[in-house]
Amino acid sequence: MTFQALALIDPLLRTLNTLGYKQPTPVQKQAIPAVLAGRDVMAAAQTGTGKTAGFALPILQRLTMDGVTAPQCTRALVLVPTRELAEQVYESFRSYGGNLPLRSAVAYGGIDIAPQIAKLRKGLDVLVATPGRLIDLYDQGAINFELLQTLVLDEADRMLDLGFERDLDILLAALPKQRQTLLFSATFSDQIRKLAGGMLKDPVSIQVAAANTATKTVKQWLITTDKRRKPELFLHLLNKLGWAQALVFVKTRKGVDALVKTLHEHGVTADAIHGDKTQPARLRALERFKRKEVRLLVATDVAARGLDIEALPQVVNFDLPTVAEDYIHRIGRTGRAGMEGEAISLVCADEVDVLKAIETLTRQPIPRYVEPGFEADHRVPETSSGTSAAPARKGPAPNAAKRPSGAAPVAKAPAADKAAARPAGGSESLGVWTPPEKVAKPANRERERAPAAKPRGRGLGGATGGTPKGAIVVTGGRGAKSQARSDGRAAAKPGARKSKPGAR
Incomplete structure (x- = not known):
């Protein structure tokens, strides 16, 4: 099977051809048609098998076909637990969508919030974010979810391990009820399956190998x-x-x-x-x-x-x-x-x-x-x-x-x-692989989540490294109202806090 057989549009096919990818992996063969059809998906596949492309390619196609976004809105949201993974997923969207008129960005803590607010003001098609940073943006009225079409939870089990359960509850309550929801991971714990049962509607279940198994290679x-x-x-x-x-x-x-x-x-x-x-x-x-x-x-x-x-x-x-x-x-x-x-x-x-x-x-x-x-x-x-x-x-x-x-x-x-071909995997492979021209890509850089006993979402501060072109970055810790709400003391309203850009 080829990517063309999956009914991907010409700009995406040209990009994949330029990258040297010819055939989809098993998880992509099942996930891409389901996502294009608007179905909720719960997909489990081993690491290095191309899960990111399984949701990124069809999301980019649907966004391209459905029109444009609006200021301060985002149409597709990808939640990830760590900065490394956020950078990797963001780079995948940038790479796969190189021939598409779409705007994407990544948001996480550790850098000044002012450039992030300015970027969101124009509206985004795709936002890749960590939960704590996204709540901070929402509390400051920098983003709304009125036009949100698709939510992706990537490595949701790790989010729960790092203490994001309350953050996920807050975000799910703020998102539109009518949306497409996708869960992708190499492992699914019983806790994640319970979470999925409450947020996915008649999902397509994809499992290309025995659950929670390591690759045979x-x-x-x-x-x-x-x-x-x-x-x-x-x-x-x-x-x-x-x-x-x-x-x-x-x-x-x-x-x-x-x-x-x-x-x-x-x-x-x-x-x-x-x-x-x-x-x-x-x-x-x-x-x-x-x-x-x-x-x-x-x-x-x-x-x-x-x-x-x-x-x-x-x-x-x-x-x-x-x-x-x-x-x-x-x-x-x-x-x-x-x-x-x-x-x-x-x-x-x-x-x-x-x-x-x-x-x-x-x-x-x-x-x-x-x-x-x-x-x-x-x-x-x-x-x-x-x-x-x-x-x-x-x-x-x-x-x-x-x-x-x-x-x-x-x-x-x-x-x-x-020797001339290998199966797909990770953020660099989509199918049978032919060596493309070597292009340097930004390194991944995410900080560990603080222990659950500490206030969640606290920024790391300090010196910062370079970020990819178009990246959204934020700084500072969780706002007082956000933290109070996380502790169950308040129910914040979007836009209620009028802090000045860069003040935190």
Whole structure:
């Protein structure tokens, strides 16, 4: 099947042809016709399979066919949990809509609000935003939803994990009841399914793979050890297996900084990304890693979604995530667009519960290994995940014997008969892929959501990095009225607050 067979208009087809994409992925084959028909959609597909294009292409077509927007209005709204994902989705809309007369923008905290208000004053066709920032705009009367046609919740499960549930309730109450609603994610928790039941009308359900499963192109394995031995074991594996480049996930911001310090002390180049880093620092870290100027990028779960790094060979879970679903998103940073990748986890005894949750969620055991010299004094119990757990195997670690000392693994391309084409995925792929001319794209940059115990939507302030042309950016924290309403103390009315642009 081709994109032309999906009844996309000529400007979109020309753009896809220019980008080198010929065939839609399974999720796109099902989602595009449903969205074009105006149906509500609930779609689950693995990371890297082109979910963004599944809703962006038909939304752009419908907006083009339906006329123009009005001042201070937006016709399509995409809500995302993090800045990285907001930038990625926004860039997708800009790329796919390059031949269309539509205006799009992205809104999130951390930068002066005045340019954002000025942009919204003209009206937008597509706005990609984080929930807290959008509420702030609505409270200031900078935006209304009278002409809203389509609402997209992208990675809605992560929004709930980050404490956006009350924000979503506020926004859903402000949006028109008659609208198209689309939910797209790699994972859908029971809580999200309950939410969907109250906001979607007779939805088309799309699931192109078993729910909450990792892509088969990612080889998964784990090594059991003691918590205190993890840094030493990580350095040992880094040298033994010759990892040329890896994205390393650590549970806490403090843990990220500690591991980076240890790596530097041993002469290993590494950068960090987490919520306490300034925006310019995070941008520099990501760009240095993409240019392969550093060997390792160490991050919290802020990098689990929205980072699209081409041909990333390894993801290492130095710590397992707190939420089992985040494991799927973490390892989805590798094995993208049909290429092969590897996900390695270092697991200690106090992580057995989350390991069990991960294996239950994915319905498969993760093969265990024991590296000689790093055996755990505190044994990691066998998990009962509904499938037979693989017994621990004493080294060597997978692939170690196949690589010369110091050799660097690389992401393997598909078989020879598929060398000229690969399946679609992420923000860069829409179907069978032919290498287009290399074009630099802005880095993703979203801050972690503050813990739920703190006032939600608080801006980060500080220095800021560059933003894409046409981007909407906002600054400051949640307004007093917005925060009061979030706490259940007031019911704000749009436009009631008359703060001056840039005052916050």
